[in-house]
Amino acid sequence: MITCPICRSRELEGELFCSECGARLGAGPVDQTLTGNIVEVARAGAESPRVTTDILSRLRAGQIALSITDAAQPLILEGRSEYILGREGHDQVVPDLNLNPFGAREKGVSRVHAALRRDHSQVLLIDLGSTNGTRLNGRPVAAHQAVKVANGDEIRLGKLLLRINFGP
Numbered sequence: 001m002i003t004c005p006i007c008r009s010r011e012l013e014g015e016l017f018c019s020e021c022g023a024r025l026g027a028g029p030v031d032q033t034l035t036g037n038i039v040e041v042a043r044a045g046a047e048s049p050r051v052t053t054d055i056l057s058r059l060r061a062g063q064i065a066l067s068i069t070d071a072a073q074p075l076i077l078e079g080r081s082e083y084i085l086g087r088e089g090h091d092q093v094v095p096d097l098n099l100n101p102f103g104a105r106e107k108g109v110s111r112v113h114a115a116l117r118r119d120h121s122q123v124l125l126i127d128l129g130s131t132n133g134t135r136l137n138g139r140p141v142a143a144h145q146a147v148k149v150a151n152g153d154e155i156r157l158g159k160l161l162l163r164i165n166f167g168p
Contacts, residue, residue, distance in 0.1 A: 059167035064116060064123060066155075067163040068102050074165070077116070084128070085157060086113040099160060108132035108158025114141075116149075116164075123149045123166050132158035 002011045059065055064083070065074040075097065077083050086095035087104035093111040098104075110130040117124040124146040127134035134141040135156040141147055149155070155162045 059165060061167045062118065063167040064118070065165040066097075067165070068099075069161050071102060081119075082115055082117045084112055084115050085109075086111045099157070102160060104157075104160060107160040109160050110158070113157045114155075117146065118166075121168060123164065125149050125155060130157070 002013060002015060003009070004011060059076075060078075062078060064077040066077065067074040077097065080096070083096040085097045085099060086093070087100045087109050088094055088098050089111040091111075095112060099109050099113075108131070110128075110132065112128050113130040114128055114134045115126045117126065125134065125136055125141060126146045127141045127143045129143045135154075136147055136149065137154050138156075149164055151165050153164050155164055
């Protein structure tokens with residue numbers, strides 16, 4: 001059996017992708033990148049803090065890394081100027097970044113919770129009218145108001161904690 005590095009689901013040997021979260025399975029490190037609607041997930045050979053630090057130190061211009069509590073590797077977003085964060089629901093709502101594999105529903109993440117927007121060299125966070133709110137470094141973010149995010153900031157969607165880093 002193979003354990004998914006992202007959602008910890010158990011899969012049969014030889015499977016290429018996780019049936020729960022779509023993460024790529026297999027040996028050796030690969031890039032974990034969200035480009036458009038496709039998520040490729042990094043497989044950490046040794047799930048160590050060093051691997052995460054290496055990934056964050058190599059972020060290129062335009063890339064955004066979201067480190068989620070209990071995830072083996074950060075999620076890397078690339079190729080868009082805006083990403084909708086949330087969770088898939090029964091009514092076919094599909095955010096750009098589906099946070100279901102990280103306990104989004106149990107932690108109060110709305111289907112369309114927040115957006116991250118690249119604006120030149122800065123990143124903006126916008127709460128999209130979520131039910132349980134968005135916080136930046138512990139402070140509430142007003143709905144539909146863009147706030148500037150700095151490298152290393154803590155973002156809380158409901159009770160789901162993320163740390164953001166981005167390239168120049």
